[in-house]
Amino acid sequence: MRDTPDNAGSFDAKPVSSLSNPAVKRLAGLHLKKNREASGLFLVEGLRAVIEGVELGFHLDELVFVERLRDLPPGRRLARLIAGTGARALEVTPEVMIKIARRDNPQTVIGAFRRRDHGLDAVTPTPGALWVALEGIKDPGNLGTVLRTLDAVGGDGVILVGDTCDPWSVEAVRATMGSLFVNRIVRTTKAGFLDWRPGWTGRVVGTALTAAVDYRTVDYRPPMLVMMGNEQSGLPPEMVAACDQTVKIPMLGRADSLNLAVSTGIMLYEVVRGRHPLREA
Structure with a gap:
């Protein structure tokens, strides 16, 4: 659809x-x-993240912005996008924006979106499927970074298993850099996941402290589910038992562990390496 001129957009704001x-x-x-x-x-x-959310079909319930947004072409573009959607717009002072953002020097635009929760029925072993299961993840920054990395590799979504941090928290959403809008997020109990697991006909590969196999030697043929454990304790025994294969990321220096988001990124890009091998020119 062709865009309308920049001067066609205007906020009907309170x-x-x-x-x-x-x-x-x-x-x-x-x-x-x-x-x-x-x-x-x-x-x-x-502004960029709010525009992406609207363009990717998330429902914007309320928009908050400071006055100078009206003068920016992206601001007028956003005004056109939300025209007729029922989204309420508030034009606020910098002091009000600070209160809503709960931090100094906030962004000039904040949107309140309606979240999308998915059940395990959304996780299907379609050809090329790539999912990540995170058991007991606690750090919203780690979760947001995993979602951003999963977007970068063209993955499908994240299964949050058990007692985890909230994927819709400001900290987690901020860390996704907009990738929250392209990943499906599934939340389930550990018992619910283990009951569902036999129906997943793709591969399940998890990292585990007890693993003896180097992660670089494993077949990551899709459909693929990569399973990662809690930041402190890793995967518990019952989740390890649900894996087809457990692997380790070798520690060659003094450090004996890696940040969870870093470890997940290494695993995801190993999946990418197997799917898209380098070719000689």
């Missing part, structure tokens, strides 16, 4: 300057998990 405005309190409250769970909304910071 001006808000009071820190005690109910909408400001409601949006600032989305930093708390209980409020995200109750409302089904999560915050996205930054």
Whole structure:
């Protein structure tokens, strides 16, 4: 579809300057998990990320911006994108934006989007499928980085198993750099995952402290599910037993472990190396 001229976009926005405005309190409250769970909304910071979310089909419930956004071509583009969608727009002062963002020097745009939760029925062993299962992950920065890396390798999504950090938290969303919008996110209990596992007909390869096989020697033929464990303790025995193959990433220096997001990135790019081998010119 052809874009309209930049000067065609205009925000129909309500001006808000009071820190005690109910909408400001409601949006600032989305930093708390209980409020995200109750409302089904999560915050996205930054003009580019908000535009990507709208373009990729996520429902924008509320938009907050400071005045100078009206003067930017991307801002007018966003105004056109949300015209007629029912999204509410608030034009706020810098002080109000700081309260909503809960940090100094915030972005000039924040969007409250409706989240998309998927069940295990979304995880299907289609040809070329690539999923990551994260058991007990606690660090939202790690989770966001894994989602960004999975987007980079053309993966399908993440299965969060057991008691994990919230993928819709501001910290996790920020770390995805917009990749949250292209990955499907599945949340399940450990028992639910183990009940589902026999129906997955693709391969399952996990990293484990007890593994003796180098990760570079394994066949990562799709459909593939890469399983990673908690930052501190790794995969528990019952999750290890659910793997077709467990592997180790060799530690050649003094360090005896790697950051979870780094380890997951190494595994995902090994899958890529197997799928897209270098060819001689």
